[in-house]
Amino acid sequence: MPVLHIRVPGKEPMRYEMTGDTATIGHQRGNTVTLSGDPALSRTHCRIRGTGGGFVVEDAGSTNGTRLNGRRIQGAEQLRSGDVVKIGSTEVVFDDPLSPKRSWLSRLRQTVLGAPPKSKSSDASRAASGGTVFGDGFVKCGKCGARIHTSSKGPGQKVGCPRCRSVYTIPPG
Numbered sequence: 110m111p112v113l114h115i116r117v118p119g120k121e122p123m124r125y126e127m128t129g130d131t132a133t134i135g136h137q138r139g140n141t142v143t144l145s146g147d148p149a150l151s152r153t154h155c156r157i158r159g160t161g162g163g164f165v166v167e168d169a170g171s172t173n174g175t176r177l178n179g180r181r182i183q184g185a186e187q188l189r190s191g192d193v194v195k196i197g198s199t200e201v202v203f204d205d206p207l208s209p210k211r212s213w214l215s216r217l218r219q220t221v222l223g224a225p226p227k228s229k230s231s232d233a234s235r236a237a238s239g240g241t242v243f244g245d246g247f248v249k250c251g252k253c254g255a256r257i258h259t260s261s262k263g264p265g266q267k268v269g270c271p272r273c274r275s276v277y278t279i280p281p282g
């Protein structure tokens with residue numbers, strides 16, 4: 110069964126082993142997982158439930174929304190082992206030994222950078238992930254501000270920031 114690793118700011122990390130098909134998380138008693146200490150949590154903030162193909166997370170009508178790997182979700186979203194669900198200031202890391210693991214690059218791109226999926230390689234995609242494209246063979250890292258040399262790379266290839274390890278895709282043209 111899946112395990113939820115829960116980090117509420119200012120509190121010791123918690124571990125919750127799911128024993129049923131559904132877990133509700135919020136600050137009100139009666140939830141499967143009741144959390145205190147995060148004023149941004151709703152009474153029932155989100156739901157994690159089993160489906161025929163694994164587990165999904167969905168917002169339960171919370172005031173502040175639910176994020177999966179840095180992206181606000183609308184409706185039910187499939188969970189993979191290593192995914193980070195953010196509710197208020199609280200992080201819930203989903204760990205399921207039967208679920209495929211998300212690659213470290215995917216987690217970096219989605220969780221830390223909030224970047225679009227790797228299939229997008231336009232200037233607009235790069236700008237959405239925080240990078241600034243320069244015409245002189247450099248990209249300015251949107252996370253740490255370092256200049257990343259790109260002239261030896263071709264369109265569609267990846268380039269990484271040596272300082273913070275952010276990853277960008279070289280746009281065409």
